[in-house]
Amino acid sequence: MSRPIEVRELTMEYSEVRALDNVTLRVEKGELVTVLGPSGCGKSTLLSLISGLRKATAGQIYLGEERIDHLPPQQREIGFLFQNYALFPSMNVYENLAFGLRIRKYSRIEINRQVEELLEMLGLTDQAHKKPAHLSGGQQQRVALGRALAPKPNVLLLDEPLSALDVQIRQRLREELRNLQKNLGITTILVTHDQEEAFELGDRVAVMNKGKIEQVDIPQRIYDFPATEFVACFVGNVNVLSGVVSSGKIYSCSLAMDIPDYLKGTLNNTPVRIYIRPENFILEKETNATAKGAMRGVIRSAVFRGALIGLDILLDNAEVIHAVVTKDKTSSKGLFPGERVVVWAKASHVVSTQTAPACVKAG
Amino acid sequence: MAAKHRVAGNQALVWRVLGGVALGYIMLLVVLPMGGIFVRSFQNGLAGFLEDVLQPAALASLILTIKVAFGAAVINGVMGLLAAYILVRFTFPGKSFLNALVDLPFAIPTSVSGLMLLAVYGTGSPIGRVLEGFGLSIAYEFPGIVLALLLVTFPFTIRAVQPVLETMDRSLEEVAFTLGATRWQAFWRVTFPSLIPSVLTGVTLTYARALAEFGSVVVVAGNIPLKTQVAAVYVYGEMESYNARGATSVSFVLLIVSLIILLVLNYLSGIRSREGKSRPNQEVKVESSAIPGKETRSEGVS
Numbered sequence: 222m223s224r225p226i227e228v229r230e231l232t233m234e235y236s237e238v239r240a241l242d243n244v245t246l247r248v249e250k251g252e253l254v255t256v257l258g259p260s261g262c263g264k265s266t267l268l269s270l271i272s273g274l275r276k277a278t279a280g281q282i283y284l285g286e287e288r289i290d291h292l293p294p295q296q297r298e299i300g301f302l303f304q305n306y307a308l309f310p311s312m313n314v315y316e317n318l319a320f321g322l323r324i325r326k327y328s329r330i331e332i333n334r335q336v337e338e339l340l341e342m343l344g345l346t347d348q349a350h351k352k353p354a355h356l357s358g359g360q361q362q363r364v365a366l367g368r369a370l371a372p373k374p375n376v377l378l379l380d381e382p383l384s385a386l387d388v389q390i391r392q393r394l395r396e397e398l399r400n401l402q403k404n405l406g407i408t409t410i411l412v413t414h415d416q417e418e419a420f421e422l423g424d425r426v427a428v429m430n431k432g433k434i435e436q437v438d439i440p441q442r443i444y445d446f447p448a449t450e451f452v453a454c455f456v457g458n459v460n461v462l463s464g465v466v467s468s469g470k471i472y473s474c475s476l477a478m479d480i481p482d483y484l485k486g487t488l489n490n491t492p493v494r495i496y497i498r499p500e501n502f503i504l505e506k507e508t509n510a511t512a513k514g515a516m517r518g519v520i521r522s523a524v525f526r527g528a529l530i531g532l533d534i535l536l537d538n539a540e541v542i543h544a545v546v547t548k549d550k551t552s553s554k555g556l557f558p559g560e561r562v563v564v565w566a567k568a569s570h571v572v573s574t575q576t577a578p579a580c581v582k583a584g
Numbered sequence: 585m586a587a588k589h590r591v592a593g594n595q596a597l598v599w600r601v602l603g604g605v606a607l608g609y610i611m612l613l614v615v616l617p618m619g620g621i622f623v624r625s626f627q628n629g630l631a632g633f634l635e636d637v638l639q640p641a642a643l644a645s646l647i648l649t650i651k652v653a654f655g656a657a658v659i660n661g662v663m664g665l666l667a668a669y670i671l672v673r674f675t676f677p678g679k680s681f682l683n684a685l686v687d688l689p690f691a692i693p694t695s696v697s698g699l700m701l702l703a704v705y706g707t708g709s710p711i712g713r714v715l716e717g718f719g720l721s722i723a724y725e726f727p728g729i730v731l732a733l734l735l736v737t738f739p740f741t742i743r744a745v746q747p748v749l750e751t752m753d754r755s756l757e758e759v760a761f762t763l764g765a766t767r768w769q770a771f772w773r774v775t776f777p778s779l780i781p782s783v784l785t786g787v788t789l790t791y792a793r794a795l796a797e798f799g800s801v802v803v804v805a806g807n808i809p810l811k812t813q814v815a816a817v818y819v820y821g822e823m824e825s826y827n828a829r830g831a832t833s834v835s836f837v838l839l840i841v842s843l844i845i846l847l848v849l850n851y852l853s854g855i856r857s858r859e860g861k862s863r864p865n866q867e868v869k870v871e872s873s874a875i876p877g878k879e880t881r882s883e884g885v886s
Contacts, residue, residue: 274758294761301762307755311777320773321763372763 223407224285224375225250226271226299231280233266233432240266241277242432248376251406253399254437255413255423259455263432264412265304268378271410272301284375300369304381306361308353314364315340315349321372339367342401359390366398370405377402379411383418395421416456420444428452453496453571460499460542464572466491471572474538476564477514481572496571499531499545506554507561515563518542523551523558534562618839624829625836636833641809645818646837652726652814653794656733661787664741665779669771671742672749686743689736697735698803705731724806729814732800737793741786748782749775781855788849792842 226248233241241263248254256264269275271282273294282290289297309317318339322332340346343363353361362382369377382398383391399422402409413419419426420440427437428451436448447453454461464473466487471478473495480487487493507517518536530551532544542564546556556562625633636642671683689697705712705722712722722728752775760770798816805812807821815838822831 272762274761294758295764295766297762298764299762301759303755303759305753305755307753307759309756309760309774311774320760320765324760324764324769368759368763 223250223405225252226376226408226410227283228267228271229281229283231267231270231282232278233263233270233275234278239432241270244280244429244432244434246427246434246437248408248410250408252424253402253409253411253422254425254427255411255419256427256429257413257416257419257423257456258429260414262429264429265380266432267429268301268380268410268412271376272299272378273297274301298372298374300372300374300377302365302369302377302379302382304384306353306365306385308361308364308368310353313350313352314345314356317353317364318367318371320368325372335371339371343367358386359394362386362394366401370407375408377407377409379409381413382411384413384415391418398422428455430455447496447571450494450496450571450573458499458543458545460497462495462497462540462542464493464495465489466493471495474516474536474540475514476516476566478566484572494573495566496573497542497566499543501567502542502544502546503565503567504532504534504544504546504550504554504556504562506556507563512563512565515565517561517563519561520556520558523556530556532556534564536564621832621836621839624832627829632829633833633836636830637837639830641813642818642830642834644810645813645815646834648729648813649795649815649838650841652729652733653791655730656737656794657787657791659730660734660738660790661741661783664738664786664790665745665783667738668742668745668749669775672746686739689739694736694797694799695803698732698800701728701731701735701800701804723804724808724812726805726812728804729801729812732804733794733797736797736800737790740789740793741783744782744786744789745779748779752778781852784852785849788845788852792845792849795838795842795845 227246229245231241231244232239244263244267246254246267256267258264266275270277270290273289273292273296277290280290281288284297284299309320312320315336318336319332322335327335337346340349343366345360345363345367348356348360348364353364356364362385366382379398383394386394395418411419411422413422420443423440425437426440426443428435428443430451436443436452438446438448443452444457447456453459462473462476464471464476466480466484467489469480469485471480471484471493478495484493505512516536516538518534521533521535521541523533524531526545528548529545530548532546532551534542534544536542544564550556625636628635637646667686671679671686702723703709705715705728707713707716707721707723715722720727722731756774757767757770760774761767765773796816797814798820801812801814802817805814807813807817809818809821813821815834819831819835819838822828822834
């Protein structure tokens with residue numbers, strides 16, 4: 222039955238390339254952790270190591286208290302859902318679901334009982350005798366999920382389980398997947414490159430980049446308190462402003478902000494990059510009054526997005542920032558294209574002194 | 585409009601003519617000679633035909649041919665499947681060289697294949713002497729024929745199975761491993777069922793080719809009537825001794841057996857292409873942009 226899974230200092234090298242670099246992650250019993258990252262960040266490698274299909278170069282894997290990294294995949298009892306589902310083409314739905322139970326030599330009656338139960342749970346009873354080729358994408362996904370769940374694995378690994386589906390059914394299956402996982406209480410790791418999916422499904426989200434886990438936290442904190450430059454710009458929209466450190470503050474043009482704790486003690490005139498989310502700007506129509514510690518610019522365009530309005534602001538130093546405000550504020554404050562505005566920042570997300578940006582993003 | 589119609593009409597005519605040429609070509613090369621054989625075999629009626637075929641040497645050669653071809657097809661079916669699996673799923677030094685070597689029997693004259701076997705297993709050779717010590721002689725014996733046929737036909741199953749195995753999704757076996765299946769179980773329960781049509785194709789081709797083999801058999805096993813004389817060699821022998829009707833009658837039987845086999849083959853490849861069409865849609869939308877969804881998430885208020 223469901224158990225916690227933990228990897229410690231896991232490293233994987235494919236001839237010179239480090240696909241996974243010293244990764245440590247613990248997923249509690251019944252928890253769903255989503256692993257989010259761009260393609261090639263090592264997230265699929267992580268799954269193949271946990272499942273036992275590949276052998277790690279270094280590091281340990283624990284299932285509960287038991288160390289399992291020396292075991293072949295057959296003995297780990299970890300369910301794996303492949304991105305392409307990998308349904309057995311010569312078997313019908315029933316046989317696909319029964320596969321793991323037949324291998325484990327369950328009695329015919331027991332297999333029949335469990336498979337019928339799964340068919341019922343997944344709403345596939347009518348499809349039991351169809352071959353995978355005759356199922357829709359969503360049905361194929363359910364069969365693959367059911368087949369992985371049938372032997373009641375310790376842990377469930379899902380590799381981009383929804384990416385092969387149409388957008389319309391993806392949302393529905395996402396909810397189904399979430400409910401199923403909670404009802405069964407099965408420890409789950411889900412790998413995805415889709416940030417919405419990661420945030421919506423994950424109890425916690427692990428953001429990966431270049432073989433390393435950059436941050437593991439609940440979705441809200443990943444968004445509000447990104448731990449690294451990469452997380453700040455991979456997750457959500459962000460403005461990148463260049464600035465300098467000067468006597469306990471950071472300045473970007475005339476915009477002044479408090480220096481974060483981790484950069485206290487940085488020398489004056491050190492160049493920095495400042496990451497600010499679009500909703501974290503405060504905008505006012507420009508008046509003659511002096512606006513201390515603010516930037517000035519002109520609203521270049523406004524994009525209507527329902528309750529929110531996206532504004533492009535051309536600053537006087539020729540940089541462009543993207544801000545998001547509520548619809549009410551644009552009208553009450555008179556923030557329309559062509560108007561001059563003053564801009565403050567509520568908070569910065571990450572300030573970095575590193576010379577190379579972690580990712581390139583348009584302001 | 586009229587000009588357009590004329591162009592279309594001309595094109596249709598061109599294709600009709602080309603179609604006729606192709607049909608005529610097949611008629612000329614295949615159907616007419618077959619008819620010729622038929623007419624000659626039955627020039628003295630069914631009785632004459634039966635008399636020719638039921639000659640002890642003729643009948644023995646036909647039975648021997650069908651038997652050895654069957655043996656070769658079964659052995660090379662199994663070994664070809666194994667070799668294809670190993671060539672596709674494992675990596676080892678010299679693999680690509682070995683892979684190139686597989687086609688060699690296609691490229692050399694079959695009489696040379698026979699000579700190669702004699703050099704290794706013949707009575708004068710060291711291996712041949714050892715085998716004879718165990719009471720097993722290859723040259724001029726039944727095992728020699730089978731060995732010759734095995735050598736000439738071994739590429740068929742390998743080359744029929746290999747491409748199917750190569751395009752087969754490897755994650756099928758991997759998912760079977762995660763469900764507790766050993767490599768052996770994964771092969772038999774998951775991979776093999778999808779390979780059956782291609783294995784049967786390979787086996788059928790092997791059988792057809794083995795029925796027709798002449799050069800290597802005559803070199804290795806000789807031309808001993810009632811013992812090592814296969815049908816193709818018998819036909820040649822009858823021609824040499826001016827018994828044209830006897831030769832054609834046996835040829836006719838060979839032709840019919842081959843024809844049946846090829847029809848079976850055609851049917852099998854029909855199944856395979858139908859299955860290919862209805863294969864699960866495993867097209868996967870790979871991460872199309874590096875950071876998808878980034879534009880959608882900027883909720884929050886100012």
